[in-house]
Amino acid sequence: MKPNNLINELSPYLQQHAFNPVDWYPWNDKAFQKAIDENKPIFLSIGYSTCHWCHVMEKESFEDEEIANILNKYFVSIKVDREERPDIDSIYMTTCQLTTGHGGWPLSIFLTPNKKPFFAGTYFPKENRYGRIGFKDLLLRIKEAWENNLTDIIKSSDDITNTLNQLFVKTETSPINERILDKAFKYFQTTFDNVHGGFGNAPKFPSPHNLIFLLSYWDNKTNSESLNMVLDTLEKMRLGGMYDQIGFGFHRYSTDEHWLVPHFEKMLYDQALLIIAYSFAFQITKKDFFKTTVYEIVEYLTLKMKNNDGAYFSAEDADSEGEEGKFYLWTYDELKNLLSDDEFLLASKFFNIKKDGNYFDEFSRTTIEKNILHQTYSFEEYSKLNNINLDQLKDKISSIRIKIYNQRKNRIHPFKDEKILTDWNSLLIASFSIAGRILQDDNLLDNAKKIIDFIENKMKSESGVLLHRYKNGKADINATLDDYAFYIWGLIEFYQSTFNFNIVDKISFYVDQSISKFYDEENGGFFLADKNSTDLIIKTKDMYDGAIPSGNSVMIYNLIKLNSILFQNKYNHIIEKTFNYFSNQLAQSPASSTFLLLSYMNYIFPKELVIIYKDEFELNEIKKTIFNNFLPLTTINAFHVNNKPDNFKSYELLNEKTTYFYCSNFNCKMPTNNFSEILSIDN
Structure with a gap:
């Protein structure tokens, strides 16, 4: 050929x-x-x-x-x-x-x-x-x-x-205020599927940033319905066929309203954003179900998507041998012949294995005689309903899963796209950083650090600007706004997990580079492509948070957070001008831009916490305390009493003990040695 x-x-x-x-x-x-x-x-x-x-x-x-x-x-x-x-x-x-x-x-x-x-x-x-x-x-x-x-x-x-x-030129503007958050919530409230979780009808996408917004809305408004919608959705997705029950990780979306029949491709960005959503759910509820899901996604990424240098590949295909989902589907007899009688009896009930199959093909409108393994009940629910010891149930299912997994390894695997993208890997920096601090797991933080090192060492040009794609030992293609915005977000979350202030210099460097390359000084907002690129007929700006958040939504979040980290209003004019630029679209369809709304919440309800401590042991104990709490709108700095940046020189210990300085909604409170006092201020 x-x-x-x-x-x-x-x-x-x-x-x-x-x-x-x-x-x-x-x-x-x-x-x-x-x-x-x-x-x-x-x-x-x-x-x-x-x-x-x-x-x-x-x-x-x-x-x-x-x-x-x-x-x-x-x-x-x-x-x-x-x-x-x-x-x-x-x-x-x-x-x-x-x-x-x-x-x-x-x-x-x-x-x-x-x-x-x-x-x-x-x-x-x-x-x-x-x-x-x-x-x-x-x-x-x-x-x-x-x-x-x-x-x-x-x-x-x-x-x-x-x-x-x-x-993409300046359009009419609309006034936006706090009510825009309620308008978005009401949209999700109206479209929520009370039976199956998720929003709207088929197809259903995970859209984790929508769930993250709703969690922040719950925290800010103490709206239990918002929280319950998120927890129900996360549970139904994890139990459904959209989740790979054998090899872990989420498929791209569900073709039906039940989360049963997925579009079988697996995307890196979905895994990253869902790690964040499930980590927050664990932080709020302390339910092992959500923590276990985080670690299962991480296991999938580690085994299937990680390269030798600590970065991660882009995606796995839906197809193998020319057939969508073939790698993941099982006939009744295949599983019956693979498992012992006792194992098959349990597996057929736990994973809903049917003689005639359970795979309803939406395209052909027929049931195919193959099974998509999925759960109706969590381990805890199944244990209670069937009077089985929980630990024994988990052990048996784990043994069954490993046996099926090992058999599946003999099949022809779906194609794996092994290019490495700066923007999607940067989402993983954010997710590993968030999960690492919530689960108090240094290994997850180390995963984030390795991606940062990879980007710094292999995803930059000789002049020091970011590049977009790495393949076969070569990085090339000019970075877009998403690369910069997501990388900065990842660095911010890594800083919020480690409090290593040296990272802030790196954040500031990339923020200033982003403004130079992508910011529209005349109208506000950030272009997706570099302003100096010459091979496009127009330069687009996007605020729509689709499968992943838009670069504009994340960049505004970054500027708001950096202002709070630095205790400055250095970027306010850019923030306000960009909100103004997108205000008409945001007013018309706020639920389409939930990450931008998350940024807006951080802008109008800012919360800053500065911690002054005496030694590293003390800092580790502080982390355990603060990271145990869901604080989505709080930006945190922590400094050793003898090593503070210039902006924080006036912050001293109170009573020679760890001291918390807290500001909420533009009002600063008296310093305290008791973190529980901080938690009670806004409740």
């Missing part, structure tokens, strides 16, 4: 297409110059390596000689890995959503040679079916339109591009 122009690309997704008969190009000047020289439209296909429907479209169309001949004759075809170039994806995903009302991957966009879009869609079958135009038919229609109606196409592309530009 003859390779195409993707053969030398490092992206696993582009490599998957390197032997297609389609004459693919990566996103580069050569491709666009070819389109200009030959006066051809561009077909831009954007996806990622673990995307199921991307694989389907490749099999149906991009490996098909007939389709390849049409594309090669009449188009210039470009492939983009959306995980490597989120800045490109952002522009054309916005185009698709704007023109069709929906989006997703594979993203299929038709452009003029100057990169302006004139038609957008997602997955197309080769022939007309599923109520969709076939890809072959679509290509021939666009080819005909390009030859006969080019003027109309050019006008359409100009109109779409102008509309895109208007989305």
Whole structure:
């Protein structure tokens, strides 16, 4: 097979297409110059390596000689890995959503040679079916339109591009105040599924930042309903088929409302954000169920996703052997033959194994004779209902799980995307830091430190700026806002866990670099791509917190936290201008930007705690006390009495004992030696 122009690309997704008969190009000047020289439209296909429907479209169309001949004759075809170039994806995903009302991957966009879009869609079958135009038919229609109606196409592309530009310039603003938090809560209250947990109908995504917002809302408003919605959702997700009961870790989303049938790919960012949500749930409830889930996710990451230098790979595919979920599914007889009679009797009840299978395929609307292992009850509930000793039950299930896991290892594994991304690894720095302090586990903090060391040593250019992607021993691709924002967040959480003030200098350095590279001084807000980049038709800004929080939401959180750490208002003008820029969108749909709302809560309800101590033993005891409490809006500094930064020189010991200085909602309280007094102030 003859390779195409993707053969030398490092992206696993582009490599998957390197032997297609389609004459693919990566996103580069050569491709666009070819389109200009030959006066051809561009077909831009954007996806990622673990995307199921991307694989389907490749099999149906991009490996098909007939389709390849049409594309090669009449188009210039470009492939983009959306995980490597989120800045490109952002522009054309916005185009698709704007023109069709929906989006997703594979993203299929038709452009003029100057990169302006004139038609957008997602997955197309080769022939007309599923109520969709076939890809072959679509290509021939666009080819005909390009030859006969080019003027109309050019006008359409100009109109779409102008509309895109208007989305990211200064718009009307709306007043926002504390009531915006209540509006978001009411949305979740209205859409909450009282039976199965989660929000809305199928499909259901984990969206951990929504849960983290609701926990902070509960803490601030003492709203028990907000807390209960989160705990119920976390429990139902962990018990369901969306959780890998055998190898641990969460799949990407549930195709049904029961959390039973997942879309089987596993994404690094989901694991990171869910570690945070489950850690907070444990901190609040002290229930081992939530702590155990954290450690199971960590076990999955350690065994399957960690590279030799302490960083983590991006994702595992949904498919193996050309079939979605095949690696994770079991027939009744497979398990019956694998386990002893007693083991199978317990496993079939505990994991809901059915003779006819329990896998209901939403696409075909049929039940497949395979089983998705899932729990109806937690260990504690099952133990009580069946009068089984809890410890014995856990031991038996653990033995069964290990036996199934070892058998599963013999199967053909799903493809693993082994590129390392700065932004997603930075989410893990935050999650390991948060989990490490809550669970008082130095090993988790060490995991965070190793990722920091990896980024500092291997994910920076010679000039000291961050890079986005590491693969095959090489770091490249300019970092985006998300890389900087998530890395700074990770560093902040690591500082909040260790109180090593040297980290604050690093945080300040990357914050100033971010402002220089991405901040829009004229209108407010941060661009996703570097302001000086030249290969994009527009620069996008995003506040929508989708599968992961937006870079803007996290960057504003960082600036608010850094202000509190430094006891300065150095970044207030940027914070206020950015809130103002996004205020209209936030007022219209606050529940779509819950991490930005979390930032807003920290802005209007700031809480700062400074601790002065005498020795390291004392500091460790202090950590055990404060980290036992859920304090989502509190920024903490802790300094040895003889080693304080200049801003804190006036803070001294009271009665020669550990002293707490606490400020809440812009009011500072009298210093105290009793931490319980701090906890009682806002209650």
